[in-house]
Amino acid sequence: MFKSLDPLLHSQLRLAVISLLISVEEADFVYLREQTGATAGNLSVQIDKLNEAGYIQVTKTFQGKMPRTVCKITDKGINAFDEYVKNLQTYIKK
Amino acid sequence: MFKSLDPLLHSQLRLAVISLLISVEEADFVYLREQTGATAGNLSVQIDKLNEAGYIQVTKTFQGKMPRTVCKITDKGINAFDEYVKNLQTYIKK
DNA sequence: TAAACAAGTTTATGATATAAACCAAATTTT
DNA sequence: AAAATTTGGTTTATATCATAAACTTGTTTA
Numbered sequence: 001m002f003k004s005l006d007p008l009l010h011s012q013l014r015l016a017v018i019s020l021l022i023s024v025e026e027a028d029f030v031y032l033r034e035q036t037g038a039t040a041g042n043l044s045v046q047i048d049k050l051n052e053a054g055y056i057q058v059t060k061t062f063q064g065k066m067p068r069t070v071c072k073i074t075d076k077g078i079n080a081f082d083e084y085v086k087n088l089q090t091y092i093k094k
Numbered sequence: 095m096f097k098s099l100d101p102l103l104h105s106q107l108r109l110a111v112i113s114l115l116i117s118v119e120e121a122d123f124v125y126l127r128e129q130t131g132a133t134a135g136n137l138s139v140q141i142d143k144l145n146e147a148g149y150i151q152v153t154k155t156f157q158g159k160m161p162r163t164v165c166k167i168t169d170k171g172i173n174a175f176d177e178y179v180k181n182l183q184t185y186i187k188k
Numbered sequence: 189t190a191a192a193c194a195a196g197t198t199t200a201t202g203a204t205a206t207a208a209a210c211c212a213a214a215t216t217t218t
Numbered sequence: 219a220a221a222a223t224t225t226g227g228t229t230t231a232t233a234t235c236a237t238a239a240a241c242t243t244g245t246t247t248a
Contacts, residue, residue, distance in 0.1 A: 001129055005106050011235080040197085142228095
């Protein structure tokens with residue numbers, strides 16, 4: 001009947017991040033913060049979790065002298081998102 | 095961009111309960127437990143929350159000698175669910 | 189050089205989800 | 219009929235979560 005929802009994605013902010021990364025293919029910390037409206041602290045924590053789960057790949061570089069954190073979704077992340085959306089349909093389809 | 099998701103509905107079990115009540119219009123505790131596969135304790139807590147939020151109406155009666163808890167979705171609950179699903183689309187639409 | 193700013197990270201806290209333990213009454217078993 | 223089991227829940231305990239506030243490290247500006 002109801003499929004279970006990946007707890008890693010069933011979180012407003014993490015879902016927003018993945019949703020952005022699905023369409024954009026690569027985005028930095030600042031962009032994600034602006035688009036989601038999240039605080040930096042919250043975003044930092046959630047990016048870590050997605051990274052540790054292997055749903056995204058995080059690369060820290062320097063843009064001139066300033067640090068830059070770039071995020072990119074992985075295949076695993078794409079699959080998890082697809083699965084999540086599919087399972088979600090069991091709850092919301094009319 | 096991303097619409098905020100009603101935290102009361104952004105919970106796997108509460109969403110399942112509301113989803114069931116949307117289509118069934120009235121259901122008792124045992125039915126909800128069977129359909130969702132939840133433990134009785136968890137279900138009891140989540141029904142309370144939905145009730146306190148005014149999303150469902152809970153009526154306790156007796157069926158012969160055994161207690162029976164019947165749940166019914168309210169207009170407020172229907173609206174909240176519709177809004178939740180609408181807002182969710184901002185995260186998952188391709 | 190001191191103040192303000194940028195890009196994050198770490199820490200603290202309050203809310204959440206969940207299962208385990210519990211309870212009272214009814215039913216079944218011995 | 220006493221004991222054990224089942225039913226229909228509720229309460230309590232716990233571990234996880236989401237989040238904001240505070241902090242850090244380095245940079246730019248006044």
